[in-house]
Structures are given as C-alpha cells and as structure tokens.
Amino acid sequence: MAATLSLDCRKTFPRGLTVSVQLELPLDPPLVLILFGPSGSGKTTVLRCLAGLEQPEEGTIRFGQDLWVDAARRQVVPPQARHLGYMPQDYALFPTHTVTGNIEYGLSDLPQAERRRRVSEALALLQLQGLEQSKPRQLSGGQQQRVALARAIARQPQLLLLDEPLSALDAPTRGALCSELRSLLTRLKIPTVVVTHDWTEALTLGDRIAVMSEGKILQVGVPQEVFSRPANESVAQIVGVETVVQGQVSDSAHGLATVQVNGIAMKALAVDEIGPSVYVCIRAEDVVLEQAGSGMTSARNHLAGRVDAIDPRGVMVQVKIDCGFPLTAVITRGAVEELRLAPGAPVIAAIKAGSVHLVSRSVV
Amino acid sequence: MNWIAIGVTVKLAALTSLLLLGIGVGIAYWLSFSRWRWKFLVESIVALPLVLPPTVLGFYILVAIGPHSPVGRFYADLVGHALPFTFEGLLFASILYSLPFAVQPFAAAFDQVDRRLIEASWTLGASKLQTFFKLILPLSITGVITGVVLSFAHTLGEFGVVLMVGGNIEGETRTVSIDIYDEVQVLNYAGAAKTAFFLLVVSYLVLLCVYAMNRKVWAVWPQR
Numbered sequence: 401m402a403a404t405l406s407l408d409c410r411k412t413f414p415r416g417l418t419v420s421v422q423l424e425l426p427l428d429p430p431l432v433l434i435l436f437g438p439s440g441s442g443k444t445t446v447l448r449c450l451a452g453l454e455q456p457e458e459g460t461i462r463f464g465q466d467l468w469v470d471a472a473r474r475q476v477v478p479p480q481a482r483h484l485g486y487m488p489q490d491y492a493l494f495p496t497h498t499v500t501g502n503i504e505y506g507l508s509d510l511p512q513a514e515r516r517r518r519v520s521e522a523l524a525l526l527q528l529q530g531l532e533q534s535k536p537r538q539l540s541g542g543q544q545q546r547v548a549l550a551r552a553i554a555r556q557p558q559l560l561l562l563d564e565p566l567s568a569l570d571a572p573t574r575g576a577l578c579s580e581l582r583s584l585l586t587r588l589k590i591p592t593v594v595v596t597h598d599w600t601e602a603l604t605l606g607d608r609i610a611v612m613s614e615g616k617i618l619q620v621g622v623p624q625e626v627f628s629r630p631a632n633e634s635v636a637q638i639v640g641v642e643t644v645v646q647g648q649v650s651d652s653a654h655g656l657a658t659v660q661v662n663g664i665a666m667k668a669l670a671v672d673e674i675g676p677s678v679y680v681c682i683r684a685e686d687v688v689l690e691q692a693g694s695g696m697t698s699a700r701n702h703l704a705g706r707v708d709a710i711d712p713r714g715v716m717v718q719v720k721i722d723c724g725f726p727l728t729a730v731i732t733r734g735a736v737e738e739l740r741l742a743p744g745a746p747v748i749a750a751i752k753a754g755s756v757h758l759v760s761r762s763v764v
Numbered sequence: 765m766n767w768i769a770i771g772v773t774v775k776l777a778a779l780t781s782l783l784l785l786g787i788g789v790g791i792a793y794w795l796s797f798s799r800w801r802w803k804f805l806v807e808s809i810v811a812l813p814l815v816l817p818p819t820v821l822g823f824y825i826l827v828a829i830g831p832h833s834p835v836g837r838f839y840a841d842l843v844g845h846a847l848p849f850t851f852e853g854l855l856f857a858s859i860l861y862s863l864p865f866a867v868q869p870f871a872a873a874f875d876q877v878d879r880r881l882i883e884a885s886w887t888l889g890a891s892k893l894q895t896f897f898k899l900i901l902p903l904s905i906t907g908v909i910t911g912v913v914l915s916f917a918h919t920l921g922e923f924g925v926v927l928m929v930g931g932n933i934e935g936e937t938r939t940v941s942i943d944i945y946d947e948v949q950v951l952n953y954a955g956a957a958k959t960a961f962f963l964l965v966v967s968y969l970v971l972l973c974v975y976a977m978n979r980k981v982w983a984v985w986p987q988r
Contacts, residue, residue, distance in 0.1 A: 451883075451887055452886075452887075453886070454889070478888075479883070479885055479886040479887045480889050480891060482887075483889070484887050485887075486883075486884065486888075488880055488883070488884060489978070490885070492878070492880045492881050492882065494881060494884075494885075494899060495903070496899070496902040496903055505885070505888050505890070505898070506888030506890070507890050508889075508890070508894070509889070514878065550957050551888070555889065591955035603891065607983035
C-alpha cells in the first residue's frame with residue numbers, strides 16, 4: 401500500500417460547529433494540499449488536528465505507517481513526536497529569540513555543527529542573511545513570514561502545515577511571496593497542507609484542493625478542475641470562479657497584458673512579477689452574453705463561440721460556451737430567452753479586461 | 765541596631781524567597797495551565813494568607829507542626845527536635861505566609877504568555893519542560909523576579925506569624941520586627957527608631973526595584 405495521509409475524524413465545538421472530515425492524500429510523490437473555504441468552515445481545525453494541537457473526539461488520523469490519532473482507543477501522538485513543520489496564521493515567532501534563535505529552536509537534539517549547517521541553509525533558502533541577530537519585532541511582515549517558514553522547514557519535517565501563510569501580508573507583498581512560496585515548496589519536496597481562503601493562492605500553491613464548508617469537505621481534486629467543474633452549486637459559490645484555463649502571456653504594455661489561450665488572444669489587466677505561464681480565471685458573473693453580430697460594448701474581449709450546455713441554477717442559468725476554450729457564464733432566465741440560446745447556437749461572450757484574472761502557474 | 769536580628773531576618777527572607785521560587789513556580793504553572801474546573805479552590809487557598817490575620821495563620825501553623833500533630837511528630841522523630849520555636853519552623857511558616865506574594869505574580873506572568881507561542885514550541889519538538897525553560901520563563905521573567913522580590917520584602921516585615929511560631933529566641937527566631945517591638949516595650953525609642961528606619965529604607969528600596977522593573981525604567985538584565 402502506498403503511503404498516504406488519511407484523515408477520518410470528527411470534532412464538535414461547544415458553539416455548534418461540527419467538523420467531520422474524510423480525506424486521503426498520497427505522500428509519494430509529495431503533494432501540496434489546499435484546504436479551501438470561507439472562515440468558520442473548519443479548515444484551521446483540520447490543520448490543528450493534524451498538528452496534534454486539537455484532539456478529534458472520534459476517528460483516526462494516520463500518517464503513512466504511523467497512527468497519530470485513534471480516538472476509540474484514546475491513543476494520541478503528541479505534536480512533539482509528529483515531526484512537523486507548523487506555521488500558524490500569525491507566525492508565532494518567539495519574541496525573546498533572535499532570527500537565528502527562532503530557527504534553531506527546534507534543532508536542539510542535533511549536534512552543534514549540524515545545527516549551524518541547518519540554520520545557515522534555512523537562512524540562505526529564505527534570503528534572510530544579514531538578519532540573523534534581529535528580533536522578530538524589528539522585522540517587516542514579509543521577513544517575519546520567511547523566518548516562520550525557515551523555522552518550520554529547518555527541522556526537515558515529514559509534513560508541513562501552513563495556516564493562511566500569506567494573509568497577514570499587504571496585497572502587493574502577497575502576490576510576490578505567493579510565487580516564491582510555490583517555488584520553495586516545489587524544491588522542498590515535503591508533503592504540505594495549506595489553509596487558505598484566497599483562490600489565487602489555492603491555484604498557485606495547490607496540487608490538490610479540498611473545498612470545505614460548515615465543517616465538511618465538499619469536493620477534492622486538482623485545483624483547476626475543481627474550479628472549472630465544481631461538483632455542485634455550493635462549491636461553485638465558495639470557489640467563486642468558474643473558468644480557469646491555462647494561458648501564456650505574450651505581451652504586456654500600458655497596464656494591459658495580452659494572454660494567449662488555445663490560440664485565442666485576450667486582454668487582461670497586467671500583473672507585476674508574474675511568469676509567462678498563467679492561469680486565466682474568469683468569474684461566470686463577469687461574462688456578458690450577446691447575440692452573434694450585435695454591436696460593440698465597452699468590454700475589451702469579444703469571444704465568438706457556441707453554446708455547449710444550459711443548466712438552470714435557481715433563478716439563474718449557467719451557460720457553458722465553447723469559444724476555443726470552455727467558458728462558463730451565469731445569466732438570468734429572461735436573458736436566455738431573449739438571446740434565444742440553445743445548445744449549438746452561436747453567441748458572443750464579452751468580458752472586460754479587468755475581469756480576466758491572471759494567476760501565476762508554475763511549470764513543472 | 766540589633767545586627768543579630770537583622771542577620772536572622774535577612775537569612776529567613778532570602779531562604780523563604782528562594783524556596784518559594786521553586787514551590788511557587790510549580791503551583792503557579794499548574795494554576796495557569798490546568799483546565800481543571802475546580803482549580804479556583806486551590807487559588808483561594810493560596811490567597812488565604814492575604815486576608816487572614818497573621819496570628820490566626822500562625823496559630824494554625826503552630827498547632828499543625830506542634831508535637832501533638834502527626835506532621836510535628838514525624839518531623840521530631842526524623843530530626844530529633846520539634847519544629848515550633850526553631851528557625852526551620854519559622855521558615856516553614858514564612859513560606860506559607862508569603863505564598864500568595866510569589867504565586868500570584870508568577871501565575872499572572874504565565875497567564876500573559878501567548879498560548880500560540882507555546883503550541884508552536886510543541887510542534888518544534890520541545891517537551892513541556894523544555895518549553896517552560898526555553899520559552900515561558902524568558903517571557904515571564906519580570907513577573908518571576910517580581911514574585912521573588914515581593915516575597916522577600918514581605919518576609920522581612922512579618923510579625924504576627926513569627927511571634928506565634930518562632931517565639932523570640934536571640935539569634936534563632938528573633939527577627940527585626942520583633943526586636944523593634946521589644947525595644948518599644950522597654951521604652952528604648954531611640955533603638956526602635958533606628959531599626960524601624962532601617963526596615964523602612966530596605967522595604968522601600970525593594971519595592972522601588974519591583975516597580976521600576978515593571979515599568980521597564982531600566983534594563984535589569986542585558987538585552988539578548
């Protein structure tokens with residue numbers, strides 16, 4: 401049996417939320433699993449159960465050969481013995497310790513030479529040289545985040561747990577550090593679980609995604625697929641973006657980028673520090689459908705296509721279009737009749753450049 | 765001034781605060797980190813010496829360690845003499861009497877330590893004991909020093925308990941406060957004034973240290 405991280409447990413909170421989760425993650429090759437969902441959906445609880453900081457009252461947690469939690473037999477492996485790298489949301493850097501002291505903290509059982517080597521390795525990997533003797537309060541948010549990461553990975557953990565690793569940063573820093581984090585995780589080759597509520601982070605960082613709501617996992621899969629093919633309406637609402645396709649940025653000028661998707665050129669708002677390989681993300685609400693041959697609107701992108709499928713979703717109707725790549729739109733029932741949409745009918749999809757989001761994609 | 769009495773007092777206060785550092789940290793750690801719902805029972809027992817008249821406390825300690833109690837008999841069998849009216853008996857009473865002055869600042873300091881830091885320490889492989897010495901103690905060092913200094917100062921000035929448990933034996937249990945009382949009894953106001961002033965200055969200086977430290981007026985220990 402291949403090594404997996406398997407989770408099947410339940411935890412009830414006094415204030416009413418019951419977190420009940422079944423999840424399997426293959427450990428070889430190491431993957432990055434995203435726990436995705438709105439706040440209060442129980443994703444941090446799952447992470448804390450994995451870390452051993454929270455005890456499920458029912459079920460088991462198994463990491464490869466090790467049984468971490470067996471609630472029925474009241475068997476729990478303490479966090480100290482799980483060999484983890486855990487990074488809480490606010491980093492929890494030790495204010496009494498220097499940067500070096502923080503990174504060294506988990507290495508006390510190693511001989512001094514090895515400890516020095518690990519510390520300088522972690523400092524180099526996260527570009528923290530020169531800050532060795534600083535205290536956490538003297539560092540910027542981005543530097544604190546990197547120290548927390550360095551501390552977590554210096555022990556060479558068998559599992560890395562990151563709780564909202566980027567949420568404490570301001571928006572411009574976040575974008576840059578997100579791509580950096582992805583390349584770091586790719587290099588480290590450690591199984592990782594990341595909690596986030598930001599879909600751009602989920603797309604950039606994740607190999608797998610588990611969408612959570614109200615304590616339950618609604619869908620597990622590859623991020624791009626979960627985003628473009630949500631299993632049901634709740635998932636679609638939580639992820640909030642229906643069209644995710646791969647593209648290449650071919651040109652960027654005057655704040656507008658040109659991106660090629662299956663040979664079709666689209667305009668999008670340019671994003672700093674983004675590679676040529678991107679995910680092109682479009683929310684269904686941002687797609688306006690027009691009759692083929694109608695007049696122009698202010699939208700930058702006019703994509704000619706054909707209707708693939710029409711699915712009623714409550715008062716709205718979800719229309720899947722093939723315009724060289726699959727595109728999803730949500731319009732009212734009235735609009736469907738007005739536009740005389742039917743499977744196979746020609747249609748024009750208009751999308752403002754500002755509604756075409758580019759998310760960096762690592763090329764493996 | 766009665767230097768013998770001053771010597772006994774300082775020795776008593778130093779030993780009391782030293783022993784309370786160990787005992788008090790243990791009790792305070794438990795009070796701060798235990799999730800036992802009845803722990804307030806222990807909290808109020810620890811705080812009892814704050815409100816009890818020292819003579820009442822002294823009376824019960826005297827009975828408890830006297831030759832008629834099991835504890836007193838056990839000690840007498842072990843050491844060869846009874847506890848009351850000895851320095852050891854006085855030390856035992858002082859520890860109980862000053863317990864809240866050590867435990868409360870310790871526990872308050874431990875309460876201030878962010879539990880998320882402690883959790884982070886655990887996930888980095890540090891045991892609870894290692895976490896205490898590497899993280900909790902450095903973070904609450906001001907509170908710990910405050911507790912030690914306060915219990916020292918409090919022991920310097922105790923009177924009722926000493927009178928009940930220690931008696932008034934020169935060089936053994938006669939402390940400064942008893943000495944002052946004796947001087948006044950024999951109408952030696954000049955002698956009493958000198959010793960009283962000495963005690964006043966020492967107590968004031970000790971409290972000065974505590975408040976200055978808590979306000980971070982100066983760095984008591986070098987910044988690491």
